Amino acid sequence: MSKTFPGNQKHLTLSDRCFIEQALLQNLSFRQMATTLHKDPSTISKEIRLHRSTPRKNSSQKNDCIHSPKCAIHHICGNVICMKSCWFCNNHNCHDYCLDYQPFYCKRIEKAPFVCNGCPDILSCKHPHFYYRAREADTQYRKTLVRSRTGINCSPQELEDLDNLVSPLILKGQPLGHIFATHADEIPCSRRTLYNYVDQSLLAARNLDLPRRVRFKRRYRKSRKEGYKDNNQSYRNHRTYKDFERFIEAHPDAEVIEMDTVKGTKNGGKVFLTMLFRNSSFMLIFLLPQGKQKYVQQVFDTLTELLGPRLFQKTFPVILTDNGPEFKNPSALEFT
Missing domain, CATH: 1.10.10 (Arc Repressor Mutant, subunit A)
Incomplete structure (x- = not known):
């Protein structure tokens, strides 16, 4: 641990990762992020490199081989009639045949910030892209946490x-x-x-x-899943995660807003209501007196009054939440 940046010895939370994602879009340095989060800059660097992701190849990434501008190879696929250069061919991917294929990586992903977030040339860049997404990073972290604690702790x-x-x-x-x-x-x-x-x-x-x-009589361990049961599950009718996946599959271009609350202490008090727009990584944050349904509903009433019903429905077409008690009255939010 660096003496210049004394850490708080705590794992990064989802809110910390959301801050990192927004800071990358603003091209803040790792040192600036570390100062705000009370972490060492190496912690920020490791987090981004470990949890960055690569999206599906888009149409702008035609050929990312470092030799493509000067490559003179022909007929590598076996089609001797074709007169095009293999690196420019649309019928076959020369990467699958050529032994000299070497992808070109931008200097931005080889050193800090290691991702394309905030890059001004992202739309015209044809090289492999890497992004840091807070939700994806937190999901990967949770899976690693569970996997490391599962099974026998010996070879x-x-x-x-x-x-x-x-x-x-x-x-x-x-x-x-x-x-x-x-x-x-x-x-x-x-x-x-x-x-x-x-x-x-x-x-x-x-x-x-x-x-x-x-x-001795056998002792039965109580499962964690049996610790709390909410018998009233009617609010989940036609609002399960499978319903959400089916809707997104039918409407892939729909804007999804992920809504959650961030608590400061376990004993209650003020909380943050966060709304993360997936497509743009834009986040709205509202400070609530408590994490209760009525305060969440007040935020929706205020937004509806400011935007108007039509613009509100267009801006917030799909909202994804967890099963927190503050979101267990979806009808009040849908018909605000």
Whole structure:
């Protein structure tokens, strides 16, 4: 950690990533972003390089080979009748045949800012594009977070060595506590984890082989998904994410506004209501006294009054939210 930029030792949040995306559009430096977010500039750099994405190739990116302007290769696809240069051919992609293909990368993506956000030549550029999208970056981060905490925290070889050490001793009648105390230096996990491995049948020894384990009643772990159940799900009728995907598939050009609330503390208080326009990455932020339905509805009433019903419907055709309690009265927002 740099002494110049003392960090707060916290992971980047979605609001932090939204700020980074907007800062890239304004061509702010990593140092300026780091100062605002109280992070080290290297943290911003790693975040952008790790989570930047490449969209589908558009029509302006005709041929991104570094040799294309001076390339004289013909008939690489095997069609000897064709008189066009292979790099200019519309029927075949010379990249699929040529061994000398070498993509040209703009200096903007080889060094800071590493993405095309905020580039003035983005529409005319024919080279590969890289973008930083806050929502996509946060989704990738969440998936990585879950994936890193799923499964067994040891390699197959380590698990096999552990099985060869522990299972024969258990089958001889030795208690697991005694085994752990005797071979603590050779066992690469805690005692509780070792019990879990036996319980999950990851070792040759089973629960039936533990003398005292069979005397105890099995404890059932309560799933996190069972912690909270909202029995009233009528507000989701025809408003599920699958319904949203079907609508977007039928209307691919529709503007989507992603709406969310950003809380400062868990105990309540003021919150931010954010509206992110997907196509333009433009974001509206409103400060609410609390994250309640009536304050969200007041924002919609104000926007409708300022824009008028027709312009409001044209500006906000599709709004995507999560299942937060502040959004569980969609009818009040749709008929504001």
